Amino acid sequence: MTDSEGRDSRRRTTLLGIPMDAGTSVPGARMGPAALRIAGLATLLRELGHEVEDAGDLPPPEHPFVDMVPQDVAACRNLEEVAGWTQSIHDRSHALASQGRLPIFLGGDHALSMGSVSGIARHCKDAGRELAVLWIDAHADFNTPATTPSRNMHGMSLAFLSGEESLRPLLGDRPLVPLPPEAVHIFGLRSIDTEERRRVQAHGVRAIDMRAIDEQGVAALMRPLIEQWMERDVHLHVSLDVDMLDPSLAPGVGTTVPGGATYREAHLIMEMLHDSGLVGSLDIVELNPFLDERGRSARLLVELVASLFGRTVLDSPPVRMRAF
Template sequence: MRQQPRIHRNARRRRRLCGQSLSHSPRARIPRVAFRSGLCYRPGSGPRPGPHEGSRDLEADGLPSRPIALIGAPIEVGTSEPGAVMGPAALRTAGLVRVLRDLGLAVEDLGDASPDGPAADRGLPAVAAWTRALAREVEAALGQGRLPLVAGGDHSLSLGTVEGAMRHCAAAGRPLFVLWLDAHADFNTPETSPSGNVHGMPLAALCGEPGFDGLFADPGRVPLDPARIHLFGLRSIDAGERALVGARRVAVTDMREIDEFGVVAPLRRILERVAAADGHLHVSFDVDFLDPGIAPGVGTTVPGGATFREAHLIMEMLHDSGLVRSLDVVELNPFLDERGRSARVLVELVASLFGRRILDRPAPAAAVPSGSDRR
């Protein structure tokens, strides 16, 4: 069977959505802008929006095809398990840039970030040096209309990436939502943490919990609203952080809920909420979200994680939503990996998030938020 190279199919889709050519595909006739702008358009429910109405970035199918800024964050000062420092190199080796370019996307690899000042030791002061540098880089990339893809590195790097996205969103007057794909809640404080590892604390710090003095460049920063965080895939939580997550009313989809309902219904609810608020969605993807059977290259494996298929479906839904504006891929530890297996799985998943699909097909009605264009 002849298969067209994917890059050409993508280019054709973009042209179609720009209105440069007409297609008989139902997707082309119902612009996905309805979802992106939070409007509810259903065929037959009123005048159909014109091809460019309300559009911010109609050139894309799913995720806007804004250029990607790849930023390596070789950081392991937030964990006691050495090896995550090699994460960015392993992701590049596994073809991260190549798969994205093959999708027809513009990718600039900005190389690895370095901390502001010495970051030799572990712990909060070292993490602070990275946080400042990464916040600056992410804010700058977003300000240039690029989508920052930060490759880690342990999960304390998200202190910087989320802080950068927060600053960008504050200036743009846009609400920021954080989707935390992770086995853990990462809501410990120095007081509740059983390990003292900062990679188990970033969300608590971002939300302004006590014990993080000197971490952020601006001590008067407005903290992240815990109600705009969604933990997804949770299956390991420490006693102290469990109390805090409950008290702060952080939204959680734990593995029990995924077992009962699958990933589609809970994720769809999250995407609907972000779309209705016209929000910026930051996705923080920890390798340990995945089942260790498919991704063993991580220091904090927990059995019973997301399967290969579940993870791909999540990535495809994120792509189709068009809502993701910044992304972290964290905790890959190549020293614990088996011949690059986990790195390869991650690269495949990132490709799905950026639009790689098996076939062009209308998504089943349940796969994308109701009120969005059904594709």
């Protein structure tokens, strides 16, 4: 199976379940990996011609001691459990990427990305490859122990990955490769805390909010990002949070925010990312089956992943952004 440029478009994927909800105060996201499997994720990917290995779920980790100042410990809910998950996920993420696999991390709350993305960043540094991260999310996840109003660590993931010093101990003795501001793009933002907004702006992280999407449209905003990434031939990590979608489409999430992406907007994002040929790793996070309606959210997420991996309406070659 080849793409329109003659390259083999089949991918060696590994599904890895991360049954954690320690990063949030709403239980249920730990059931997300099972729901995605039941919704047929592996079957759809195989039907698209990809090799699929299901590595099962990571077991609950040991809770390590985290050497942080007392006020930061108090500000982080389930700190030791999140640190254990972060270190365990980091190790598997780095190993899978080093083996040439395309890891798909089935969440689980968005705190899992502290481990998945940090492992990918470490691999990219080892391989001499530039990493770009597309954070598809209603939230910026850029809080710190000093700014969090909720104490939920899924709201600190991107701050940790960007090098927030107070959160560095979460990774223990493993190397952290901080993401530079130009490597991170938040897409679909529509809910952000006051102090968090100041930190995002001060750090220089690029964010496209729902107003920009309303005014300009998905294609006009995605195209220049993809062209930049293609020009630099990056490893693209996509972190897909179900709450980017409007809750009328995907109610199975503990942090619903009205005014999210439509069905076609979400699929268009995935289709354009597939056309780029750059996606090398993926998070699917914040699916909470306990809050879902007869599996609607899980089925929609699986359909979106199918679009990301090449399912099209017509059997025609994709239109590439630009040839370099």
